[in-house]
Amino acid sequence: MAPAIDPQLYHHQGLQHGFENMGLGENTTANAAMNAYDFTVGASVNPYAQTGVDMFYQPQQTYQHPLNYHLYAPLAPYPQKLQPFQKNIHGFFLPDNLREELQKKADATLQTLPAISSILPPSIEEYHQLVPLDISNQKSAQVFGYPSWAYKAFSSEDGNAYALRRLEGFRLSNEADIRIVQRWRKVLSANIVTIHDAWTTTKFGDSSIVFVYDYHPLSKTLAETHFGPNPRYPNPTRQHQPTGPIVPEQVLWSYIVQIASALRVIHSAGLAARVIEPSKILLTNKMRIRLNCCGIFDVIHPETTRSQESVRECQQEDLIQLGRLMLSIAFNTPSAIQYPQKSMEYIGRHYSIQLRDSIYYLYTGSTKNIDEYVKSIANQAFQNFDSALHYEDSLESALSRELENGRLVRLLCKFGFINERPEYDHDPRWSETGDRYYLKLFRDYVFHSVDESNNPVVDMAHVLTCLNKLDAGVDEKIMLVSRDSMNCFVVTYKEARPQQVQTMKFDLLLATYLRSFMVPSC
Numbered sequence: 001m002a003p004a005i006d007p008q009l010y011h012h013q014g015l016q017h018g019f020e021n022m023g024l025g026e027n028t029t030a031n032a033a034m035n036a037y038d039f040t041v042g043a044s045v046n047p048y049a050q051t052g053v054d055m056f057y058q059p060q061q062t063y064q065h066p067l068n069y070h071l072y073a074p075l076a077p078y079p080q081k082l083q084p085f086q087k088n089i090h091g092f093f094l095p096d097n098l099r100e101e102l103q104k105k106a107d108a109t110l111q112t113l114p115a116i117s118s119i120l121p122p123s124i125e126e127y128h129q130l131v132p133l134d135i136s137n138q139k140s141a142q143v144f145g146y147p148s149w150a151y152k153a154f155s156s157e158d159g160n161a162y163a164l165r166r167l168e169g170f171r172l173s174n175e176a177d178i179r180i181v182q183r184w185r186k187v188l189s190a191n192i193v194t195i196h197d198a199w200t201t202t203k204f205g206d207s208s209i210v211f212v213y214d215y216h217p218l219s220k221t222l223a224e225t226h227f228g229p230n231p232r233y234p235n236p237t238r239q240h241q242p243t244g245p246i247v248p249e250q251v252l253w254s255y256i257v258q259i260a261s262a263l264r265v266i267h268s269a270g271l272a273a274r275v276i277e278p279s280k281i282l283l284t285n286k287m288r289i290r291l292n293c294c295g296i297f298d299v300i301h302p303e304t305t306r307s308q309e310s311v312r313e314c315q316q317e318d319l320i321q322l323g324r325l326m327l328s329i330a331f332n333t334p335s336a337i338q339y340p341q342k343s344m345e346y347i348g349r350h351y352s353i354q355l356r357d358s359i360y361y362l363y364t365g366s367t368k369n370i371d372e373y374v375k376s377i378a379n380q381a382f383q384n385f386d387s388a389l390h391y392e393d394s395l396e397s398a399l400s401r402e403l404e405n406g407r408l409v410r411l412l413c414k415f416g417f418i419n420e421r422p423e424y425d426h427d428p429r430w431s432e433t434g435d436r437y438y439l440k441l442f443r444d445y446v447f448h449s450v451d452e453s454n455n456p457v458v459d460m461a462h463v464l465t466c467l468n469k470l471d472a473g474v475d476e477k478i479m480l481v482s483r484d485s486m487n488c489f490v491v492t493y494k495e496a497r498p499q500q501v502q503t504m505k506f507d508l509l510l511a512t513y514l515r516s517f518m519v520p521s522c
């Protein structure tokens with residue numbers, strides 16, 4: 001009779017055999033894992049822990065510990081199909097265009113003017129380092145009836161950048177009128193530029209009122225985008241008559257849905273926007289718009305907010321203004337509203353019936369309230385919502401590529417701080433017999449490898465993999481060779497990483513160094 005099989009032994013042998021076939025020989029990690037293997041049904045299993053694991057089954061709900069290895073699991077959507085073993089360098093970092101855009105925005109946020117060349121006051125209230133945002137220095141009182149100026153400034157309270165909107169020559173007759181800003185502060189929508197504060201000042205050499213808004217770097221107004229000197233959709237020349245619409249219908253619907261969403265929030269707060277003007281709507285991202293300057297009219301013309309009836313009239317006026325705005329953008333001319341019939345004919349010829357009717361009902365005042373309007377464009381709202389979710393997916397996927405990079409930068413900083421410090425020159429621990437010597441050789445292994453023809457190996461995947469494995473302290477073995485090729489060590493990543501890199505002690509040491517140099521802690 002054949003002897004009964006001991007399942008634990010059988011499994012152990014099989015696993016060990018598997019590792020031998022993979023060329024790993026006596027694998028201590030696997031041994032530890034196998035020895036600690038728990039055959040109890042339902043025992044919790046951590047697929048990534050190197051002890052007490054079942055290497056082959058990875059039930060998701062028992063995912064317990066932080067991973068001790070590197071985490072480059074791609075998230076959909078995938079830009080191109082690659083083999084599982086292939087990785088391109090872009091897979092490790094944010095896409096270039098997104099990085100560039102974010103960098104430009106950061107650059108614009110941090111921009112300052114030399115104090116000498118600035119005729120602006122050095123500070124007003126808690127705000128300092130004013131930078132004008134207007135692209136021309138011509139006074140225009142077209143929208144508010146007072147010349148208005150926009151500045152970027154930093155708050156000394158929280159260090160953040162804000163946009164200050166100044167109305168020149170405005171005198172506040174009743175202090176109570178400015179309190180409406182407190183109500184506007186609570187109106188939060190992704191399609192509104194949030195207001196924070198307002199005060200009067202004489203620091204500009206006149207009596208002005210200043211409103212503080214969120215600053216959205218590198219934003220453009222819809223007027224600049226569609227009717228400026230370099231419009232996003234230029235009008236075709238006579239020789240090239242357009243066969244289709246100039247501004248794509250999708251763009252128009254996206255604007256409509258976003259503004260309607262902002263109006264829904266404003267109207268439900270018992271307020272009215274009153275500034276649906278191309279120059280007071282900001283395009284803060286490719287397709288993202290925000291109503292700017294909300295609340296200003298309520299301060300400078302407070303009489304309209306005093307009765308519910310007048311608020312309702314202003315809300316109705318918001319819808320008419322939205323219709324006019326869309327008419328001019330669709331017709332690609334700011335003055336389209338002066339020829340409504342011609343503009344509507346154009347829209348009828350080039351766009352869908354739903355869009356034409358929607359704009360027509362708005363600007364003729366047939367749409368009575370925003371809730372009714374939102375219902376009528378629900379199908380477009382869903383389409384817009386779907387695009388926003390797709391965009392969110394692609395951003396999350398891009399973000400996941402950066403997941404490990406912050407950790408790696410910290411590791412590289414630690415390396416830089418420890419490796420070859422002059423004060424360690426005669427420290428025996430850094431000598432060829434010391435435990436820190438590995439770290440020096442590891443640096444060469446990661447960054448200074450050469451191929452068989454003595455050419456430098458510049459392989460980012462190698463660098464990232466090595467650093468991640470070092471940080472995780474995995475048991476995989478590597479060969480470290482001294483520069484004179486006289487010494488060669490076969491060590492695990494765990495051994496290559498001296499205590500100094502692993503322990504909190506090092507972090508404390510690092511914090512002390514950083515404090516002494518007065519730089520923010522990393």
Ligand SMILES: Nc1ncnc2c1ncn2[C@@H]1O[C@H](COP(=O)(O)OP(=O)(O)OP(=O)(O)O)[C@@H](O)[C@H]1O
Nearest residue numbers: 133134140143150163213214215216219220221279
């Ligand atoms: N909150 C903000 N964040 C970032 N930039 C802003 C903000 N508000 C305005 N801007 C920018 O400041 C510039 C001037 O804005 P403004 O509203 O004054 O437009 P304008 O065309 O000059 O209008 P007006 O003729 O009424 O002065 C625009 O380029 C706009 O993008």
